[in-house]
Amino acid sequence: MADIVSPAKRSKMMAGIKSKNTRPEIEIRKLLHWLGYRFRLHRKDLPGRPDIVLPRYRTVVFVNGCFWHGHANCPLFRPPKSRTEFWDDKIHKNQTRDLKRSSELQSMDWRVVTVWECATKGRSALSRPALAIKLKNAIFGSDFESTIRGEESAQKYE
Incomplete structure (x- = not known):
């Protein structure tokens, strides 16, 4: 299926996607601050x-x-149908980099918590109290690596 916008417009749209201070990130920061962290x-x-x-x-x-x-088995992740080789390579590099930085931080005795976007957004989003409990458990838990997913994606992993 052809793209419904011009390549220039698509490029402008993709350039507008932020890597810092995203809505899910701000939601987690507000929740942590509300919890007193x-x-x-x-x-x-x-x-x-x-x-x-x-x-x-x-x-x-x-x-x-x-x-x-x-994020595999997630309602918010659907691989693009065009330029699949490019996107598969890009996403694979991101996943590899995530694993590397996580292991580096763990070797420095830091606990690593990964919160997926689906935990804060969409139909699979966790309620604010449930997300707060999961965050607290991840911060004080005995595991050095914790993952917080949305409800639908969490069920598929279990």
């Missing part, structure tokens, strides 16, 4: 410049977009 944003001295850093708890939080990071 204090944090730093995008620390340059840590691998991958985590979206949110809780230095007191040695925890970093990455808020991943389901499309850009290839």
